[in-house]
Amino acid sequence: MKTLIKVLGLLMISALFALNVNAAQPKKIKKITAIDPQTGLIVAKGVxxxxxxxxxxxxxxxxxxxxxxxxxxKDxxxxxxxxxxxxxFDPATEKSILDYLATNYAPDDKIERRKNLPHNELPKNPYEKIM
Ligand code: HEC
Known part of the structure; x- marks a missing residue:
């Protein structure tokens, strides 16, 4: 009987421990882009x-x-x-600035855009008659 109580006790303790470990996991927060209100720059590492x-x-x-x-x-x-x-700049500062710029202000083609609408799906040109 004593052994059973001991085993049950241990099980409960480990269960609590497991729950606790779960609770300690950081919640995954969806990354959203914050903008620095003073400058308008994207808030990210190196800003x-x-x-x-x-x-x-x-x-x-x-x-x-x-x-x-x-x-x-860099140019x-x-x-x-x-x-x-x-x-x-000292090398560390230059690296930090370049990392920031190349990551947050990368060329436009890295930003996804939808394709242009086909001609027959474009809205009617309101100036057609004038021109
Ligand atoms: C010592 C003054 C000074 C500092 C500090 C400075 N810039 Fe400039 N920057 C200028 C001048 C002057 C121009 C040209 C302005 C013009 O064309 O009328 C310029 C232009 C630019 C342009 C526009 C270039 C173009 O082709 O239109 C960018 C982008 C730029 N700077 C980014 C930066 C970045 C990034 C930093 C920090 C690493 C920085 N600047 C720090 C003086 C500075």
Whole structure:
């Protein structure tokens, strides 16, 4: 009898433990894009470095309206360094800035778009008569 109670006790403890472990699992939260209200930049890893180094001379809109892969961004930075008085970055800062830009402001073709509508599905052109 004593052994049975012991076994039951152990089972209950392990059951509780298992429940607890489950409760400790982090909930999966769907990733949504947050926008920094001050600059309009996407909030992501490295954004502080970009705000600190890239919004001193011009608005962050320059970045938001631009797209590029890593090389394009690197070339733009080098161009600003050579001609616009942008300071040099230490390698870690440059990596963080390039990672951020190449990830969050990648070329447009990485963004999915629907195909153009076929001609017969387009709305009627309201200016047809005038032209
Ligand atoms: C020292 C000043 C300065 C800093 C700091 C600076 N820029 Fe610029 N940036 C400029 C100037 C000047 C222009 C050109 C503005 C113009 O065309 O009238 C420019 C233009 C740009 C453009 C537009 C390029 C184009 O072809 O239209 C982008 C994008 C840009 N910067 C991104 C950045 C990023 C990213 C950083 C941070 C790594 C940064 N800038 C930091 C001075 C700066």
């Amino acid at each position: 502080e470095n970009v705000i600190a180094n890239c919004t001193a001379c011009h608005s962050a809109k320059f970045i938001i309206l631009q797209r590029g892969d890593r090389k394009t961004w 733009m930075i080098v161009w600003m360094q050579e001609t616009q008085g942008l300071w040099e």
